[in-house]
């Protein structure tokens with residue numbers, strides 16, 4: 001009983017097919033070693049990092065112990081009789097039952113003619129070895145080949161095969177019939193032309209005797225000018241009829257024999273495997289000879305298999321062809337081993353991946369995009385192997401979305417929805433595939449401990465586009481743009497398929513179910529291929545396409561439906577059939593594989609003869625048509641890039657305009673702010689000017705006022721010198737009583753007391769009357785009450801009030817000026833400097849201000865004088881008071897005072913004597929006066945001198961004020977004189 005462990009717990013249970021199954025290996029008693037299937041470690045399947053150096057692993061292969069003697073003699077040729085198609089019923093009129101006589105095969109000379117004559121050198125040689133690695137490998141192979149006995153000699157004189165250090169990659173190449181999908185032939189031409197002189201392998205295809213299962217030559221229909229046609233086709237078809245007469249047959253069929261350990265000698269002896277002739281002969285019952293494009297014996301490693309069976313196809317795919325490689329064979333015969341390989345012996349898939357990236361590296365003028373998908377067909381359902389386990393719902397594992405097969409004119413048949421991963425490196429691609437391998441259903445069966453229970457399809461989509469040389473575009477930016485400028489995108493697909501193996505019904509129900517699905521799909525495949533032969537004549541006719549598909553049961557299974565594009569001619573096809581002869585050493589030990597092996601061989605022969613490919617290089621589409629899904633990704637990316645670039649440019653434009661707008665706004669804002677600042681400055685300046693104007697006006701007024709006061713004081717001083725008081729003067733004192741024409745003299749004119757004159761009544765200048773001696777003192781005492789003390793006190797009060805007033809005013813002015821200067825200094829300085837230089841008016845203003853400053857200083861000095869005057873007057877008043885006190889006590893002072901009053905009274909009644917004298921004279925006159933009178937006279941004199949001296953000193957700085965003061969004084973004089 002086979003125990004099975006599958007990665008997916010839920011497995012649809014499908015009833016065994018009711019249809020006929022392909023013939024199965026004869027059931028023999030076998031020890032079932034089926035156990036829980038353990039998935040192959042991805043690491044073990046991944047090629048080592050040095051996958052490319054597969055020649056090394058090739059050379060490491062064990063030496064082939066011996067080659068079975070191969071004779072081409074008719075006596076040894078077995079007769080192959082096939083009673084019926086192992087793959088099921090054949091189309092009507094077709095029979096695979098053939099008796100092939102090896103003796104009827106052409107003799108070796110055929111291959112001689114083929115070497116350089118009948119078979120043209122491969123047209124692909126030019127592009128065969130683009131990289132040094134391959135060249136090196138081939139070079140080393142060529143070296144080995146030179147030591148290898150010629151095929152001819154081998155054929156004629158069966159000798160033990162010369163060891164070539166393991167049957168490496170190319171040890172067989174020169175001897176293997178070249179094929180358009182087989183790169184083996186090219187190495188000869190490139191590496192060493194001397195190999196061309198080697199006897200060519202027999203043209204086995206041509207040599208196939210009628211009725212033999214000879215395979216036709218492989219050619220490309222649209223090889224192109226640089227690719228001449230391949231080998232001539234086989235004359236004979238599988239059923240003895242004519243093979244492809246048109247020289248077409250774009251399918252490469254190879255058969256690989258799995259090693260058995262050589263224990264079943266008898267069975268092995270019935271078979272003859274001639275890899276050099278690509279020939280398999282069966283000497284037993286129903287024997288026959290089968291010839292293919294490649295036959296790999298048990299010594300051939302995966303690298304050799306790849307090189308001979310898939311390498312050319314892979315490179316063709318990179319050039320734009322669709323290509324399909326699939327492994328077909330009985331269970332346990334090495335399909336997975338050949339496709340996946342092991343870490344030390346990488347199979348077709350990893351080697352293809354390596355080659356794909358090598359090609360990309362070697363083709364700098366094109367850019368590529370690779371996407372990969374991986375699906376399996378398990379029990380007639382398609383599963384995506386790259387999609388992880390679906391999230392569980394309600395404790396049950398979720399079911400994957402059902403994948404369906406669809407068809408459209410552009411993509412052909414395709415599975416959807418299928419995850420495609422874009423890959424950029426071999427490692428990445430290998431990892432993706434290893435992930436799919438891990439997810440693939442594997443189980444132990446009677447025949448294989450790790451039997452694939454599904455057909456697995458790796459699809460690598462290759463998109464490529466011509467790259468525009470960057471230098472032509474000029475600038476780097478332009479070159480970048482032009483580098484992705486749309487050229488046509490070419491899309492091709494490489495399908496690498498590891499089919500499940502046909503098998504006998506298993507005891508396990510689940511295995512049986514799987515087996516039935518596997519067998520049914522393989523049967524359908526066999527049927528389609530078998531029927532293809534009847535359609536070959538109609539190939540390419542669109543008219544017949546529908547009717548052709550009618551009787552070709554592609555839709556009978558998912559496998560054939562998926563393979564339909566390849567089988568119907570749209571793809572280059574390479575089929576690797578695996579067989580096992582004998583039973584020893586295999587899990588199927590004890591079972592006879594002969595029947596199944598023969599069935600596989602027949603399948604291979606039919607495929608070779610029936611599949612006609614019309615594979616053409618894919619057109620370079622511009623990607624403008626079709627829906628988004630059908631467009632090449634490169635196109636979609638290009639469009640997306642264009643869109644994004646457009647968006648970016650628009651954004652940049654927007655940003656630029658936004659920036660410009662912002663800058664403009666900022667500038668405008670700055671301008672506005674500047675204007676506002678200027679306006680504010682101007683306003684401030686105007687305010688300051690106004691302030692200054694006001695201050696100037698106020699100053700002027702005040703100065704005038706002060707001048708008035710000063711003049712009054714002066715007048716007072718002058719008058720005091722003559723015993724006149726300002727008060728009496730103001731209120732029309734006796735000074736003016738007798739002389740209406742008296743008017744005060746200007747300050748300037750008062751510079752000298754000697755020049756002071758009062759105009760005489762007769763119009764002449766009358767000198768001021770000399771100060772009265774004692775009598776004049778009487779006049780001084782005249783006040784409001786006829787008392788001189790009262791007048792003096794009033795004067796003192798008035799002066800004190802005036803002084804305080806002036807002080808306040810001056811301090812206020814100083815403050816304001818200081819404030820105005822401080823606040824406007826920084827801002828106005830510039831404008832002032834400008835205006836000073838540019839405006840005469842403002843310049844004048846500054847001068848005025850400076851002048852005012854000077855005046856203020858003068859005024860201060862005057863105030864000081866006044867203070868002194870006040871002090872002197874105060875002291876004089878005190879002295880007088882003292883004198884009065886003495887007088888009232890009968891002292892001489894009082895008498896003198898009355899006397900003086902009397903004299904003054906007398907004097908007042910008489911006209912004022914016109915005195916023209918100096919202060920000295922007055923002083924002299926005072927010498928004989930009483931002491932108190934002398935004191936008063938002293939004070940008066942002192943005051944007079946002080947005032948006149950001050951005025952004189954200030955005379956020079958007050959010139960500008962003179963007109964005003966003089967005018968004002970004139971007014972006052974006029975007024976007074978009018979009184």
Ligand SMILES: Nc1ncnc2c1ncn2[C@@H]1O[C@H](COP(=O)(O)OP(=O)(O)OP(=O)(O)O)[C@@H](O)[C@H]1O
Pocket residue numbers: 257258259298329330331332333334335336337338447448450451452453499500501502578
């Ligand atoms: N050419 C070979 N050289 C050495 N070992 C081989 C070769 N071919 C197959 N084997 C071994 O035989 C066993 C079965 O091979 P494999 O699983 O590849 O067979 P299969 O055809 O894929 O079977 P199934 O159809 O059941 O999946 C494996 O252990 C594999 O390593």
